[in-house]
Amino acid sequence: MSTKANFEIKSSVCPLDCPDTCSLSVKTDGENVLEVRGSEANPYTAGVICNKVMRAFPYYVHGANRLTNPLKRVGPRGSGQFDRISWDNALDLVHRGFISAIRKYGTQTVMPLNYSGPHGELMDGSMDRRFFHKLGASLLARGELCGLVRSSAYTSLYGIVPGMNPEQMQHSDLIIMWGNNVTVSNLHLARVIKAARENHGTKLIVIDPKRTRIAEQADLFIQIQPGTDAVLALAMAAELERRGVHNSVFIEKWVDGYTPYMENARTYTSEMVYEICGIDYKIFNQFAEWYSDGKIVSISVGNGLERGHSGGSGIRSAMALQALTGNHGQLGAGVFAKPGYSFPKSTARLQRPDLVPKGTRTINIVDTSAVLLDKSMVPPIKVLFIYNHNPVATHPDQNRMRRALAQEDLFIAGTDVVMTDSMAYCDVILPAASHFEYADIYGSYGHHYLQRADPVISCVGECLPNTEIFRRLAARFGFDDHIFKETDSELMDTAFVDGDPRLDGIRPSDLSLNRALPMTTKDGSDLILCDTVLPGTVSGKIELFSQDLEERFGYGLPRFEPVERKYPLSIISPSSAKRTNSTFGGCPFSDGQEEVEINPLDAEMRGISDGDKLLVHNERGETLLIARITDAVLPGVLYTPKGTWLSTSETGQTVNALLNADIRTDIEDGACCNEAFCEASLVSQNR
Numbered sequence: 146m147s148t149k150a151n152f153e154i155k156s157s158v159c160p161l162d163c164p165d166t167c168s169l170s171v172k173t174d175g176e177n178v179l180e181v182r183g184s185e186a187n188p189y190t191a192g193v194i195c196n197k198v199m200r201a202f203p204y205y206v207h208g209a210n211r212l213t214n215p216l217k218r219v220g221p222r223g224s225g226q227f228d229r230i231s232w233d234n235a236l237d238l239v240h241r242g243f244i245s246a247i248r249k250y251g252t253q254t255v256m257p258l259n260y261s262g263p264h265g266e267l268m269d270g271s272m273d274r275r276f277f278h279k280l281g282a283s284l285l286a287r288g289e290l291c292g293l294v295r296s297s298a299y300t301s302l303y304g305i306v307p308g309m310n311p312e313q314m315q316h317s318d319l320i321i322m323w324g325n326n327v328t329v330s331n332l333h334l335a336r337v338i339k340a341a342r343e344n345h346g347t348k349l350i351v352i353d354p355k356r357t358r359i360a361e362q363a364d365l366f367i368q369i370q371p372g373t374d375a376v377l378a379l380a381m382a383a384e385l386e387r388r389g390v391h392n393s394v395f396i397e398k399w400v401d402g403y404t405p406y407m408e409n410a411r412t413y414t415s416e417m418v419y420e421i422c423g424i425d426y427k428i429f430n431q432f433a434e435w436y437s438d439g440k441i442v443s444i445s446v447g448n449g450l451e452r453g454h455s456g457g458s459g460i461r462s463a464m465a466l467q468a469l470t471g472n473h474g475q476l477g478a479g480v481f482a483k484p485g486y487s488f489p490k491s492t493a494r495l496q497r498p499d500l501v502p503k504g505t506r507t508i509n510i511v512d513t514s515a516v517l518l519d520k521s522m523v524p525p526i527k528v529l530f531i532y533n534h535n536p537v538a539t540h541p542d543q544n545r546m547r548r549a550l551a552q553e554d555l556f557i558a559g560t561d562v563v564m565t566d567s568m569a570y571c572d573v574i575l576p577a578a579s580h581f582e583y584a585d586i587y588g589s590y591g592h593h594y595l596q597r598a599d600p601v602i603s604c605v606g607e608c609l610p611n612t613e614i615f616r617r618l619a620a621r622f623g624f625d626d627h628i629f630k631e632t633d634s635e636l637m638d639t640a641f642v643d644g645d646p647r648l649d650g651i652r653p654s655d656l657s658l659n660r661a662l663p664m665t666t667k668d669g670s671d672l673i674l675c676d677t678v679l680p681g682t683v684s685g686k687i688e689l690f691s692q693d694l695e696e697r698f699g700y701g702l703p704r705f706e707p708v709e710r711k712y713p714l715s716i717i718s719p720s721s722a723k724r725t726n727s728t729f730g731g732c733p734f735s736d737g738q739e740e741v742e743i744n745p746l747d748a749e750m751r752g753i754s755d756g757d758k759l760l761v762h763n764e765r766g767e768t769l770l771i772a773r774i775t776d777a778v779l780p781g782v783l784y785t786p787k788g789t790w791l792s793t794s795e796t797g798q799t800v801n802a803l804l805n806a807d808i809r810t811d812i813e814d815g816a817c818c819n820e821a822f823c824e825a826s827l828v829s830q831n832r
């Protein structure tokens with residue numbers, strides 16, 4: 146900590162749902178966050194952070210949307226009319242709302258509705274889980290909204306073991322970025338790629354439906370129709386076999402299920418790649434040639450793929466190419482994924498699933514709106530507690546979600562840092578502290594550094610950290626076991642395995658604020674799959690046929706299945722450079738009408754010029770977007786960033802109103818946000 150004049154510079158960590166988990170340097174006068182910059186505490190993020198955090202975070206903490214006191218609804222649900230109340234009154238109202246429904250329907254009538262607003266171990270899931278587990282509330286399966294499909298595809302191949310960390314990619318001679326828009330959603334990986342290219346002449350291949358910034362810099366850009374990745378990857382497996390570059394020595398030692406996998410892959414051809422993926426033969430052959438020539442190949446498969454119905458298959462088959470070519474077992478070769486498995490977490494001790502009453506049901510988060518509207522469900526959901534989440538802005542089928550939340554016989558409590566489109570539906574709002582106001586500890590899902598942060602300012606207004614909110618709720622419900630009284634420091638130590646050598650003898654709550662701790666193997670070596678890290682599958686090998694996915698979903702092998710479409714355009718809505726999911730959506734920096742990218746051919750057919758206002762619509766909803774005409778998107782494909790709030794469109798709906806909540810991924814029943822089809826019509830011309 147350094148002092149100058151009447152402000153201080155303090156260390157922190159970015160808590161947002163972003164793989165980079167940057168170390169931060171915060172200028173503060175003790176009461177206010179004045180400036181947020183990067184710090185050197187984390188060698189991977191090394192002083193660089195994204196523009197959105199620099200520009201939006203101070204406003205997010207202190208701006209007009211900030212919640213500072215408990216509130217009680219006094220107008221129609223969703224109207225945003227609230228009165229200020231005391232904490233005691235608020236906790237009483239929540240207790241009364243819960244208990245009156247529980248008396249009638251039992252404890253499973255209560256459903257927590259949370260995702261991963263803040264990513265710290267404590268605020269993301271600790272005392273809150275203990276509270277809902279003890280209460281006997283319905284359980285929520287959260288990963289189906291985002292992340293689980295990719296995770297499950299990865300573990301089906303490798304088991305629960307860490308993949309390569311991003312820094313190792315600097316040793317590759319070929320890097321493949323598949324569905325990962327790094328300059329927006331994996332910023333520091335762009336620096337690794339740049340260094341590899343400058344220092345080693347590394348080639349870069351980018352596969353993406355949109356010509357992103359990183360695609361413009363690539364040696365080879367493969368522009369693919371959304372959702373068709375499995376076709377390309379399976380056909381490439383067959384093509385690499387034809388070229389004699391399958392590594393039989395590696396396969397013999399490390400791969401299980403090769404024969405059935407290749408029997409299936411051989412049914413995918415370059416003709417299918419041309420017809421289904423829209424990729425011409427020359428590009429396909431170039432991809433195969435460079436893959437064949439690569440001695441040390443790394444691949445990053447982003448979250449984009451899992452947003453299509455065949456997403457699980459696309460991710461598995463893209464990752465499988467590395468096993469077929471023997472690209473594991475040395476620095477620079479491998480799959481950049483799941484470095485988060487390197488942290489010695491003890492999640493069960495932290496969240497206490499053992500408290501859950503036997504027979505408690507689990508609800509898929511993607512089903513939330515359907516479940517809330519389902520009159521035949523026994524017991525019905527009559528109480529919702531929304532936290533770390535903005536379901537109105539982020540779930541598919543926004544209008545169904547709004548109808549569900551608008552029901553007057555539902556009791557909704559919630560907690561958030563700012564007033565959001567979802568908090569507007571609550572009966573009671575409990576104001577949450579931002580991460581600048583509490584201590585937490587951060588693993589990462591995009592690198593292998595463990596970091597801790599202390600508060601840099603005191604709590605704004607009457608806000609409280611999630612842990613304290615749920616401690617108070619537990620006390621109000623009469624849960625007086627010691628586990629509901631643990632301090633944040635104690636929770637931090639509970640979150641990791643006692644004495645694990647990776648913690649270097651340091652108690653998690655004592656971790657330096659100025660030095661991120663790298664995770665290695667137990668003996669201090671780099672994490673390298675098929676060398677220092679062994680596959681954690683049943684066979685002990687990389688499994689190309691998954692018995693588990695066969696039994697649970699009928700997808701022992703990956704395959705492509707097209708989705709029926711009723712409209713001529715498909716719309717994809719990946720990450721925004723202005724928001725992280727919907728966080729910062731209410732800040733001036735990201736407010737206002739969002740743009741939609743449209744190919745010149747589609748624009749011409751509809752009489753659309755650059756800057757025109759468009760109504761993008763289908764049978765579920767309609768939103769207004771500003772046209773940007775560009776060949777960065779293919780004909781038939783629209784592109785608009787996700788996470789906007791309702792006020793950005795005069796229709797009061799965002800792109801999420803167009804998304805179908807009932808189309809699901811091949812494995813894990815996940816949301817398919819990229820399987821959205823629509824039409825676009827001119828509303829008014831740009832003058």
Ligand code: SF4
Pocket residue numbers: 159160161163164165166167194195196198332725
């Ligand atoms: S959002 Fe991501 S890139 Fe931006 S500061 Fe946070 S962790 Fe870093």
